[in-house]
Structures are given as C-alpha cells and as structure tokens.
Amino acid sequence: MDTTTTTATAAAVGWNLLIARDDLSIAELADAPVPEVRDGEALLRVDQVGLTANNVTYAALGDSFRYWQFFPASREGWGIVPLWGFAEVVDSRVEGIEPGSRYYGYLPSASHLLVRPGRVDERGFRDASPHRQTLPRPYNAYALTTGDLAYEADREDLQILYRPLFWTSFMLADWLVDNAWLGAATAVLSSASSKTAYGAAFLLQGRGCEIVGLTSRRNVAFTESLGCYDRVLAYEDVVQLPNRPTLYADFAGDERLTASLSAHLGDALVHHVVVGITNQEPGPAGTLAETGPGMFFAPDQMRKRTGEWGRAGLDRRFADAWQRFAPVAEGWVDVVHGQGPQALTQVWREVQSGRTAPRTGHVVIF
Numbered sequence: 332m333d334t335t336t337t338t339a340t341a342a343a344v345g346w347n348l349l350i351a352r353d354d355l356s357i358a359e360l361a362d363a364p365v366p367e368v369r370d371g372e373a374l375l376r377v378d379q380v381g382l383t384a385n386n387v388t389y390a391a392l393g394d395s396f397r398y399w400q401f402f403p404a405s406r407e408g409w410g411i412v413p414l415w416g417f418a419e420v421v422d423s424r425v426e427g428i429e430p431g432s433r434y435y436g437y438l439p440s441a442s443h444l445l446v447r448p449g450r451v452d453e454r455g456f457r458d459a460s461p462h463r464q465t466l467p468r469p470y471n472a473y474a475l476t477t478g479d480l481a482y483e484a485d486r487e488d489l490q491i492l493y494r495p496l497f498w499t500s501f502m503l504a505d506w507l508v509d510n511a512w513l514g515a516a517t518a519v520l521s522s523a524s525s526k527t528a529y530g531a532a533f534l535l536q537g538r539g540c541e542i543v544g545l546t547s548r549r550n551v552a553f554t555e556s557l558g559c560y561d562r563v564l565a566y567e568d569v570v571q572l573p574n575r576p577t578l579y580a581d582f583a584g585d586e587r588l589t590a591s592l593s594a595h596l597g598d599a600l601v602h603h604v605v606v607g608i609t610n611q612e613p614g615p616a617g618t619l620a621e622t623g624p625g626m627f628f629a630p631d632q633m634r635k636r637t638g639e640w641g642r643a644g645l646d647r648r649f650a651d652a653w654q655r656f657a658p659v660a661e662g663w664v665d666v667v668h669g670q671g672p673q674a675l676t677q678v679w680r681e682v683q684s685g686r687t688a689p690r691t692g693h694v695v696i697f
C-alpha cells in the first residue's frame with residue numbers, strides 16, 4: 332500500500348488495518364476512502380495510538396462482545412480493531428468541534444474516524460452515530476485535551492497506554508474492596524505482569540488482603556521488581572499457595588491454570604472472576620458473552636459508582652488514583668514508538684503472538 336500523498340486526489344485516500352476474524356495473526360493494510368463530512372459530522376485523523384494485549388482481547392471477543400461493531404470493516408470476514416489514543420479534528424460541521432482540536436478516545440486501527448458528535452461541551456463529546464448507540468457507553472466518549480482533568484501534555488504516552496487499562500484496574504480494585512474481598516484472605520491475579528493486573532495490585536496492596544501475582548516463569552523477575560505484589564509465583568508453582576480463602580482475578584483466561592488452582596485450593600477457592608483472556612481463548616461459545624457473575628466488566632461497576640458518587644465524584648477519585656499511579660508506572664514501562672501504518676501492522680503481529688516483553692509499551696504515531 333502506498334500512503335504517500337502527492338496530489339489532491341491521493342490526499343483523499345486513507346487506510347485501514349484489517350484483521351482476519353477467524354485468524355487474528357493475519358493482518359492486512361488496505362486503502363480506504365477518507366469519508367466525506369456532512370452536516371452534524373466531524374472527521375478525526377488518528378494521530379497516536381497504543382497497542383497492548385487488551386486490544387487483542389477486543390478482537391478475540393469481537394463477536395461475543397460486539398467489539399467489531401464499533402468500526403465496521405467493509406470486507407466480509409475481516410475486522411477493524413479498536414485502539415485507544417489521540418486524534419485531531421481535520422474537518423467539522425458541528426458547532427463546538429473545532430478543526431485542530433485534539434481528543435482522547437476509542438479509535439479504529441485506521442487513518443480516520445467519522446463521528447456524529449452529541450452532547451458537545453468543553454470536556455468533549457459522545458459519538459451519536461446510530462450504529463454505536465446500543466454499544467457500551469464508555470467507549471463512545473471522546474475527551475477534549477483542554478477540558479480533561481486527567482490530561483497531562485508531557486504524559487501522553489502513558490495516557491495512551493494505561494488510561495483505559497487503569498480504569499479497569501481502578502474499578503476492579505474498587506469492586507473487590509466494595510465487596511469485602513468476597514470473603515477472601517488472599518487475592519491471586521494471573522497475567523500479573525500485564526498493565527491492567529499490576530495497576531490493580533498497585534491499588535490493592537496493603538488494603539487487608541494478601542496480593543499474589545501469577546505469571547510466566549520468564550516474567551517472574553519483572554513482576555517481582557514492581558513491588559506491588561506481596562508474592563509472585565510462576566504458573567507451575569500454584570501448589571505453593573497457602574490453603575486459605577482465596578479469590579482468583581483471572582486475566583489469563585487459561586482453563587488449565589484455572590483447573591490447577593481449583594484442584595490445589597478446592598473449597599478454599601471462594602471466588603473466580605474473569606477480567607481478561609491474555610491467552611486469547613474465549614472458551615466455549617457464550618462463556619464470556621454476557622456479564623454474568625463470573626465476568627468482570629469495568630463499565631458495570633462504573634455505572635454503579637456513577638449512581639452513588641456522581642460522574643464528577645467518580646472522575647475525581649480516578650484522577651487521584653491516576654496521579655499516584657502514573658509517576659510510578661513511568662518507571663515500569665519502556666515506551667517504544669513506531670511510525671506509520673506499517674509499524675502498526677508489525678506491532679499488531681508482535682503483540683498478538685505474545686512476543687512483547689512486559690516492560691514494553693508500544694505507541695504508534697501517524
């Protein structure tokens with residue numbers, strides 16, 4: 332694909348990164364027309380995005396959780412993976428949405444996103460495009476950098492990589508404490524080297540429950556070095572867990588690991604909550620299709636707390652937690668910058684195959 336723009340016609344050509352929905356290792360760049368902007372619409376140019384295991388989970392759960400529906404692909408059997416990052420308004424036919432302004436939010440792995448901004452104010456807008464109205468609401472909000480309490484110009488990379496993950500860490504930690512640890516004395520987190528898991532451990536350590544991180548043997552040293560787990564064990568060593576009431580926050584989605592925890596702990600395994608599937612195994616059809624008691628879905632706890640604390644109260648608590656976490660997390664990640672759609676394709680292949688070191692945080696700039 333040629334992305335150079337030498338003529339007026341070529342300037343109207345953008346790109347999409349398409350992923351084969353039945354084999355997530357297959358990724359292809361394709362030219363795509365830049366959408367025309369009509370009344371009530373604005374065109375965003377995707378500027379800077381991050382890619383972590385969470386984005387691969389969006390693809391793995393693309394059908395059951397409808398993640399493929401946010402940014403529909405025109406080619407049958409292929410999907411456009413949602414990413415988090417910054418985009419710049421390049422054209423607007425909406426009052427209050429100014430060309431040149433910059434927003435943080437849910438973006439396609441593509442050059443552009445056409446939105447239909449609703450509820451526009453100094454903090455941002457919601458995309459009111461009809462196809463997004465039945466999809467989970469938090470994904471439809473775009474935060475204007477100049478009106479965003481959590482925005483820090485010199486920490487954009489950190490925001491790109493961690494903000495959506497840390498919302499989950501924050502809501503999971505809140506949910507566990509809100510529910511008195513579900514009766515557990517030990518909380519075990521798998522894929523403990525992941526950003527979402529260690530963000531939760533950071534918030535939970537020292538709050539009344541022992542926090543144990545489970546990780547791959549090769550990631551034990553990194554995970555221990557974070558200091559946010561009371562104890563770190565390799566997956567093979569779960570038999571070393573003490574036999575006392577234990578809750579399992581499952582980021583790995585590995586059925587064999589669940590079986591060995593269950594065999595070792597028996598009735599002492601008092602609760603199993605699924606937070607992620609870094610192993611990319613969605614399980615039997617329907618297992619993760621709905622937010623049942625076994626599945627943690629951050630927007631559910633957000634809705635509960637928004638009701639109790641109000642949106643401003645929730646945002647303030649999150650901003651406080653973020654301000655404590657961000658300076659620490661800065662020392663836990665090496666940000667690796669890529670440039671352009673080809674780099675995004677390479678990064679997708681690397682992250683999807685699980686080859687990325689836990690210290691690495693990929694950010695791609697266009």
Ligand SMILES: NC(=O)c1ccc[n+]([C@@H]2O[C@H](COP(=O)([O-])OP(=O)(O)OC[C@H]3O[C@@H](n4cnc5c(N)ncnc54)[C@H](OP(=O)(O)O)[C@@H]3O)[C@@H](O)[C@H]2O)c1
Nearest residue numbers: 383384385388499522524525526527546547607608609685
């Ligand atoms: N429910 C929610 O609302 C929500 C929100 C955010 C994130 N999450 C989930 O949390 C999980 C972690 O996401 P993240 O973005 O924080 O991850 P990340 O920082 O990119 O995590 C990297 C770690 O995940 C494990 N991993 C990555 N790829 C793998 C593969 N192909 N096979 C096996 N293990 C692999 C490895 O950890 P170990 O060696 O330690 O296993 C690796 O060090 C994801 O499943 C994500 O979907 C859920």
